[in-house]
Amino acid sequence: MSRVMYLFGAAAPPVFYFADVVKRAQADGWQVCVGLTPPAACWLEERLPELEELTGHAVRSQYKLPGEPDTWPKASVIAFAPATMNSINAWALGLTSSFVVGLAAEAIGKKSPTVAMPCVNSAYAHHPQFERSVETLRNAGVTMLYGEGGFVPNQPGQGRPETYPWHLVMNAAEKALS
Template structure:
């Protein structure tokens, strides 16, 4: 077995938020912790990513659409899944069991398979106040999904959020298999 094949496999689900452009930070942190990484992006998230850079970093294509029957599987089964950044839309659809994109289908299926899932939300305060969002977080938490605060820490100059804490989501995963 090669070193790459013997490492646990982490799916990184990326949603359409401005910080998604920096997902390489998360990929690097995961790889340094011994994970092999494959990225699944929502269709809109592709607009935020430097796809060539992400594919070079992971050594795999970014997945965004279902493969056709008979097409080879580009990723092995996941040992864990991280959703970062996780948007209002994706979190609400996932909590409702909606599977209209590969990213959402993957999340719904990972839960059913018992795969550990950790989430780093990227939702503004106005959307986070919506009752559907709060109910969705409760439902997902009840399913065993773990959440980290990407903006924990002191506010920056002018009251801005601290930098998006990509690594925090990795701390929620079980020890590497």
């Protein structure tokens, strides 16, 4: 049986490294399907053909129409990284206007293994709703890689997307299946 990872990303600078993440996941035996928030899809517009060629699947950022077939295989695990403050808050509040947030929200009800790692600066992280949202998702069974042992926010303007700890996402996805 094939292991399928839905790799979801929001519009934060580490999303520019998605092709490398897909290759790493494939080297670890994953079949990967890429889903993006609409702003992230806009950011990666020129790279979408490369991601589709790498994965063999359409990159999705919109819900399919009723009656359209689902072209992705069933997920073994969902990995949502980078997840912005907007995506984390919408997900925790059940606001599913974004395709990837909608699937992540549905995964909670289906008890599907789900891993998320935010990418926010310390100014966003200090917003009171953000901490509540992280806690809400943790309590719902989502593996939130945030704080000690996960993503640690940087000062505004001081982020280094090339150092985003993707290995933590991959390790947590492996662990979620065991």
